[in-house]
Amino acid sequence: MATLIASHPTSVKFDLEKYRHERRLAAALVTGLTFFALLIHGYHPYAEDGGIYLPEIKKLLDPGLYPSGTGFVVGHLAYSFFAQLIAGLVRKSHLSLGLVLLLVYLASIWMTLFAAWLLAARCYRSREARSGAVTLLAVWLTIPIAGTSLMLMDPYVTARSLSTPCALLAMVGILQYLLPRFESDGETWERRRGLVLCGGALVAGGTMHPLMSAYALGSVLLLITAMSWIRQVRVWGTIGLCLTALVISAIVQRAAPAESIAYKMVMMTRSYWFLSQWHWYEWAGLIGPLLILSIVVTKRAYEDEAPRVGLAHVAIASGITAMAVAVLFARMGAPVHQVARLQPLRIFQLVYIVMILAAGAALGEWALRRRAWRWIAAFSLLATVMFLVNRETFPASKHLELPDALSWDRASGNNYWEQAFVWVRDNTPKNAIIALDAYYTVKDGEDAQNFRAIGERSSVPDSKDGGTATNRPALAEAWAQGMALQTGIDKRSDPTRFTALKSVGATWVILERGASVGFGCVYENKTVKVCRLP
Numbered sequence: 001m002a003t004l005i006a007s008h009p010t011s012v013k014f015d016l017e018k019y020r021h022e023r024r025l026a027a028a029l030v031t032g033l034t035f036f037a038l039l040i041h042g043y044h045p046y047a048e049d050g051g052i053y054l055p056e057i058k059k060l061l062d063p064g065l066y067p068s069g070t071g072f073v074v075g076h077l078a079y080s081f082f083a084q085l086i087a088g089l090v091r092k093s094h095l096s097l098g099l100v101l102l103l104v105y106l107a108s109i110w111m112t113l114f115a116a117w118l119l120a121a122r123c124y125r126s127r128e129a130r131s132g133a134v135t136l137l138a139v140w141l142t143i144p145i146a147g148t149s150l151m152l153m154d155p156y157v158t159a160r161s162l163s164t165p166c167a168l169l170a171m172v173g174i175l176q177y178l179l180p181r182f183e184s185d186g187e188t189w190e191r192r193r194g195l196v197l198c199g200g201a202l203v204a205g206g207t208m209h210p211l212m213s214a215y216a217l218g219s220v221l222l223l224i225t226a227m228s229w230i231r232q233v234r235v236w237g238t239i240g241l242c243l244t245a246l247v248i249s250a251i252v253q254r255a256a257p258a259e260s261i262a263y264k265m266v267m268m269t270r271s272y273w274f275l276s277q278w279h280w281y282e283w284a285g286l287i288g289p290l291l292i293l294s295i296v297v298t299k300r301a302y303e304d305e306a307p308r309v310g311l312a313h314v315a316i317a318s319g320i321t322a323m324a325v326a327v328l329f330a331r332m333g334a335p336v337h338q339v340a341r342l343q344p345l346r347i348f349q350l351v352y353i354v355m356i357l358a359a360g361a362a363l364g365e366w367a368l369r370r371r372a373w374r375w376i377a378a379f380s381l382l383a384t385v386m387f388l389v390n391r392e393t394f395p396a397s398k399h400l401e402l403p404d405a406l407s408w409d410r411a412s413g414n415n416y417w418e419q420a421f422v423w424v425r426d427n428t429p430k431n432a433i434i435a436l437d438a439y440y441t442v443k444d445g446e447d448a449q450n451f452r453a454i455g456e457r458s459s460v461p462d463s464k465d466g467g468t469a470t471n472r473p474a475l476a477e478a479w480a481q482g483m484a485l486q487t488g489i490d491k492r493s494d495p496t497r498f499t500a501l502k503s504v505g506a507t508w509v510i511l512e513r514g515a516s517v518g519f520g521c522v523y524e525n526k527t528v529k530v531c532r533l534p
Contacts, residue, residue, distance in 0.1 A: 022121065022127070022130075023118075023121075025127075026114065026117045026118075026121070026130070026134075027114065029117070029131060029134065029135075030110055030113040030114045030117060030134065031110065033113055033134065033135060033138040034106055034109045034110045034113060034138075035106075036138060036383070037109050037113075037138045037139070037141050038106065038109070038400070039387075039400075040138075040139060040141075040383050040386050040387050040390070041141055041142045041155045041386065041387075041390055042155050042390050042391075042394065042399040042400055042401075043102065043105060043155055043156070043399075043400050043401055043402065044155050044156050044394055044397060044401050044447075044449075045098070045101050045102075045105070045156045045157060045401060045453075046156075046401070046418075046449050046450050046453040046454050047155070047156055047394065047397070047447060047448045047449055047450065048154070048156065048441075048448045048450070049154065049156070049158050049467075050154065050156025050157060050158055050450070050453070051156075051448075051449065051450020051451075051452065051453035051454070051464075052076055052450060052453075052464065052467065052468065053076060053077075053082065053083065053157070053158050053159065054101075054450070054452075054453040055073045055450075055452040055453055055456075056073055056074050056075070056076060056083040057083045057086045057087050057090075057097065058097070058453075058456060059073050059074060060083060060084065060087035061087050061090060061091075061097065064430050065430060065456055065457075066452065066456075066457070066458050067430070067431050067458060068431070068433050068458035068505060069433075069458050069459070069460070069461065069478070071468075071472065071474070071475050071478070072452075072461055072465050072468050072469075072475060072478075072479075073452065075472065076467075076468050076471065077159055077209065077210075077471070078210075078471060078472075079210050080159050080207070080208060080209060080210065081207045081208070082158070082159035082162065082208050082209070085208075086100060086101070086104065086157075089104070096403060098402075098403030098404070099403045101157050101403075102402065102403060104157050104161070104162075105156070105157045105161065108153070108157065108161040108162055108164070108165065109138075109141070109153070111162075111165035111169075112137075112141075112153060112164050112165040112168065113134055113137060113138055114165075115165045115168035115169045115172060116133065116134050116137050116168055116353065116357060117130060117133075117134045118168075118169070118172040119168055119171055119172050119175075119311075119357065120133040120134060120357055120361060122172065122175045122176075122179070122307045123307045123308035123311065123357070123361070124308065124361050124365070126364075126365050128364040128365045128368065128369055128370065129361035129362075129364050129365040130361070130364075131364055132360040132361050132362070132363045132364020132365065132368060133356070133357040133358070133360035133361040133364065134357075134360070135360060135364070135375075135379055136356055136357075136359060136360030136363060136379075136382070137152075137353065137356050137357060137360060139379055139382045139383050139386055140152065140356055140382075140386065141153045142154070142155055142386065142389075142390060143352070143356075143386075144285070145285070145346075145348050145349055145352055146278075146282050146283075146284075146285030146286045146345070146348060147272055147278040147279065147282030147283075147285060147286075148272055148343070148345050148346060148348060149272040150346060150349065152349060152352055152353065152356075155390065159208045159209040160208075160209050160212055162204075162205070162208040162209075163205040163206075163208045163209035163212045163213055163216075164212070164349070166201045166202070166204050166205030166208070166213065166216070167201070167205055167212065167213065167215075167216035167219070167350065168353070169197060169198075169201035170197075170198045170201040170202045170205070170216050170217075170219075170220050171198075171216075171219065171220065171223060171311070172194075172197065172198075173193075173194045173195065173196070173197030173198030173199075173200075173201060174194065174195075174198045174220050174223055174224060175194070175223070175227075175307055175310075176190060176191065176193065176194025176197065176198075177191050177192075177194035177195045177198065178194075178223075178224065178227045179227065179306065179307060198220060202216060202217055202220070211342065211343070211346070212346065212349070215318075215346060215347040215350070216350070218241070218245065218318065218347070219314055219318055219347070219350055221241055222238060222241055222313075222314040222317055222318060223310055223311070223314045224237075225237030225238045225241060226238060226310045226313045226314055226317075227306065227307075227310045238313070238317055241317075242317055242320075242321040245321050245325060246321070246324060246325060246328070249325045249328070249329050249339050249344070250328075250329065252338050252339055252342070253329045253334070253336060253338055253339050255338075256336040256337075256338035257336070258335075258336065259336055259337065259473070260473070260476060260477070262476035262477045262479070262480040263469075263470075263473045263476040264337075265476070265480055266466045266469045266470055266476050266479055266480065267337045267340070267341070267470060268332065269463070269466045270340075270466065270467070270470060273330055273337075273340040273341070273343060274326075274330060274331065274332045274340065275323075275326050275327060275330070275345075276331065276332060277332070286319070286323060286345070286348065289315070289319070289348070289351050289352060289355040290315075290316050290319050290320070290351070292355050292358070292359065293312040293315050293316050293351070293354065293355055293358065294312075294316065296308060296309060296312035296358050297309055297312045297313055297316065308358065308361075311354050312354060312358065314350075314354075315350060315351040315354040315355070316351075318347050318350065318351065319347070319348060319351045322344040322345050322347045322348065323345070325339065325344040326340075326344050326345055330343075330344065341470055341471075363378070393447075394447045394448075395445075395447070396414045396415040396416075396417075396445040396446070396447050397415045397418065397447045397449065414445065415445060415446070415447055415449065416445065416525045416526050416527035416528060417440070417443070417445060417446045417447075417449060417527060417528055418447075418449050418454060419525055420510060420523065420525060420527075420528045420529075420530055421449070421451050421454035421455040421510075422454060422455070423523045423530060424451075424455040424457055424508070424510070424523075424530060425454065425455045425456045425457065427522075427523070428457060428508060430456075430457070431458075432457045432458070432507050432508050433457070433458045433459065433460065433504075433505050433506045433507050433508070434451065434455065434457050434458065434459040434460070434506065434507075434508045434509070434510060435459070435460045435485075435486055435489065435501045435504075435506040435508070435509045435510070436451060436459065436460075436462060436486065436489070436509070436510045437462075437486055437487070437488070437489050437490055437511075437512075438462045438463050438482065438483045438486040438487040438489075439462070439463050439487070440462065440510075441462070441463065441464050442463075443512070445527055448464075450464065451510075457508075460482045460485065460486055460501075460504050460506055461475075461478055461479045461481075461482030461483070462482060462483070462486060463483065465479055465482070466479060481504065482504065485500040485501065485503065485504060486500075489501075489509070489511070490511050490512045490514075490515040491515070493516075494517060494518045494519075497509070498533065498534075501533060502533070506533060507532065507533055508530060508531065508532050508533060509530075509531050509533060510528055510529070510530050510531075511528065511529055511531060512527065512528055512529075513525070513526065513527055513528055513529055515529075517529075517531055519531065519534055
């Protein structure tokens with residue numbers, strides 16, 4: 001572990017006026033990159049986890065929605081004020097929810113990229129290095145983080161969209177406190193501002209996503225020890241913090257209550273929580289970034305190298321610690337799975353960001369330099385690859401699912417599932433309870449679009465609700481019942497189907513078009529049909 005600790009850091013000072021000029025240029029660059037990122041990665045507000053957060057916001061704006069199964073709608077993320085924030089913005093601005101979500105999404109990208117530039121400005125002197133770091137991050141925003149089932153940032157709005165820039169700003173603030181840069185009488189004030197920025201960013205991030213902010217706090221503490229002037233603090237402080245994380249994990253695991261059979265079932269569906277269930281290439285996604293960052297830490301941390309080496313040390317130490325915690329405590333065969341539920345490998349989001357900034361800086365400074373054609377060629381190629389990957393992820397949906405007021409094409413593309421959900425929203429009563437196949441989000445052409453977010457109606461719990469049930473164990477029984485009743489619903493006979501659905505209060509059912517039913521369905525398109533249960 002001692003080899004992971006930065007050598008003696010030296011304070012780096014820059015001209016204040018030059019820095020402010022660079023910051024204005026950075027704001028312009030980041031603004032352009034924000035819209036560039038939108039075009040590359042697309043926007044899918046109702047898909048995947050975005051569709052899980054959205055119903056709670058709609059429920060706050062219209063309490064009459066989702067009268068049944070409210071537990072799967074409200075309180076998806078405990079102690080988070082994300083839904084209240086978005087609902088409050090809608091009320092105060094008098095704008096539509098769709099437009100507010102789009103603006104928040106753009107703002108989250110802008111804040112993340114600008115915070116990344118501030119971090120890069122602490123680590124790299126040249127404009128080419130800083131620009132390369134931030135541009136590569138913009139192009140790789142939706143890169144998957146190993147096998148954690150997370151992207152660096154999602155193409156939709158969640159609590160993590162706002163906690164991510166807060167985590168980066170906390171790192172910026174603590175570096176400003178540890179390494180004052182300005183040759184001016186206001187150096188003490190600058191340091192205090194850095195400390196305020198760090199604390200404020202951690203608090204703000206904690207109100208959005210407490211778990212991710214807790215990992216950000218751990219990274220800040222590691223950075224404090226890694227940048228210390230005292231070698232013993234750098235070495236033993238870092239080792240002590242890593243061992244503390246292991247001890248806390250052991251205590252959390254030992255103090256966890258016993259789990260019900262239903263809860264164990266839902267935990268087992270989160271295979272990405274357990275390293276034993278990962279493929280070899282997902283393991284490579286953990287080890288590869290640490291090896292890349294080890295190249296950074298081989299440099300001696302003199303002057304402007306101190307912050308970048310310190311960040312690399314933090315990323316490596318936190319990554320290794322998270323892997324150790326996952327191997328020791330987040331095991332499928334463990335009697336309880338409290339540590340697995342905390343998903344310690346999520347800290348690799350920061351590891352990936354540090355790696356991308358280092359790779360982008362090296363690309364800009366040593367390969368692209370001040371040759372415009374090189375920048376255009378390199379990032380056009382990288383952007384094209386990411387664009388094609390994102391289109392492959394959502395092949396049946398529009399690349400930019402903009403609010404109706406901004407959309408030049410109001411059709412839902414070829415996503416006939418989404419069209420059926422819209423029909424349900426417009427033609428069924430608010431107290432309707434909809435049943436669908438338990439695994440409808442992975443059907444061909446469905447693109448992981450969330451029914452509740454689009455259809456605005458209660459539905460029987462399905463596979464996507466497993467994530468909510470893992471956070472709220474009291475919902476595990478209802479989740480298990482919903483899964484059992486809806487799995488293979490398209491292939492069942494009418495009597496069996498009726499008995500199953502009526503037992504959970506369902507009044508409507510969405511089936512694939514080829515499903516055999518003995519009664520008329522009121523809506524049908526090329527893929528699915530909507531039927532009212534007799």
